Amino acid sequence: MKALVYTDTQEITYRDEPQPSPRVGDVVMNVSAAAICGSDMHAYHGHDERRVPPLILGHEVCGTVIDGKHAGKRMVINPLMTCGVCHDCLSGRSNLCTKRELIGMYLQGAFADQVAIEERNLLEIPDDMSPISASITEPTATALHAIALVERIAYRPLSEMKCLVLGGGAIGLLAALVLKAKGASQIDLGETNALRRASIDEQHCATTYDPIKEQPPHSGDYDVVLDCVGSGITRNVSCEAVRPGGIISHVGLQDSKGGFDSRKITLQEVTVLGNYCYTTADMKASIDMLYQERLGNLNWIDVRPMSAGGQAFDDLHNGRVAAAKIVLQPDHLIN
Template structure:
């Protein structure tokens, strides 16, 4: 009967950080989720705050309706089922697996995809349930805080794979510009460096972020409000990791003839852009969205093998202090492009 008793204990309430209204996340008790057939129950060890969580926090994402547990960049330990005890990182995109997109390796485009922290409760919590097929085992001894970077790193990696197909020369042979020094932008710069690209520039309006990017040693940094003359038509590859009208305009200005612009950021849906230049310079503009399971696996390996540096720029805070973490990210008072929350503390 001890099994039944321990099961009983797990039916208790858990602590979670709940998005309760515009500019408000509340640390409170929630029912502990129990796995359905085919699902695993995970005890979360580390979970990053994403730009999209910030977007929801501002009340700007109609798909994320409060009250909702946000968070999808998570690593933890399986506590039920056949993989119990295994440390894992979560693939937060739950796709159908049978449609044409899923079958052709583009599960990120599955029309039936669901996301934890949006359509399902997220990982800013002690526990989560998720389909077993969405688990990726952590390499032995890997720090779960670093593993929590897998999702943003996979986003950047997926984008670079798309760029490689559109560039007529290897990425390493050209100059690259990254607009935006958040985690996706910085990880893109680190990935470019690990791909052998030697001339990488990154710009951000926040001086703290610029300093953090500079400290990694992977790129030259500058303030986009100060010196933009030097970027004119001089990059084979430009990554807009912000996605505003102004950053898109800057990206188009910066791309060289025959070059590629990767559009990852989702801040503003519309706005003017120099399509005449896009045409005259035969530029390839690529919209790039999330990642596939394979991208996540590859990103995890790159992080584990140290190919993206020591990752010292990640800030860790207890989940219980999640509210102030959201606040600090909002006002730009932290130098860290990524804050990872720890439910165990």
């Protein structure tokens, strides 16, 4: 089969690879669409010791199942494989399972004609759902999970809250779209890339600003700050921007050093929420939201053939892409 292989730092090679070798409980799927994630970019930059080349990346995927009880059905993959029997899995927080595994990390991923996945990690989608929309179920679930945690502890409904999103990549944009869909009306979004800001402006979900030149417009007065970057700089901005009693939701994983103002967090009773991935319930809710077009028509997604995947990674690396998400499709489905 054809696959896009991460072969070295900043090197992605489109080449022939052996078919996936399913483990016990796995099925094989023909990939219809697979989206490039920020974590794939992290690997591409050589910054992820869990993703060692040569490796087929990709874990945001929609495809048609070849074997097993769902054979012939188009489905979405929940790429997070968990044990299903530990304390966290049994209490509905499978994202915290210590035995979790992700395709495109230690196991081969989905930037290929085919991918193997545990059968129990398949999720049904409506027959007429676009594979492009379906392929962004996983990042949507990440945004949805973060916002669900905020809603659980917030004192007021989202519709009454001033929200700030830091970072206009896929998670940041999807977070703004989910906030809007859930009734939030005051959403500001900081993004350094002008192309991306212009693309986000077209969605009318948030007021964008350039964090290199400007402070968040209502700094010090945000009820909720979603840090979808997760760097020392954005943690610092989050602490300054949040109002007393507000919530900082930490979603991004760019670096782990510094930024939090523990004095302000303590004196002003700021809640800091960590977020990791999603549960199956978040994945299902995301499929519904995407299918019902509650997050808009998704026309901001950039669709490209798998064979041009190396260029896509290079374009993302150099900030040449307006779209917050590039989705790759096997060439035979596009040409």
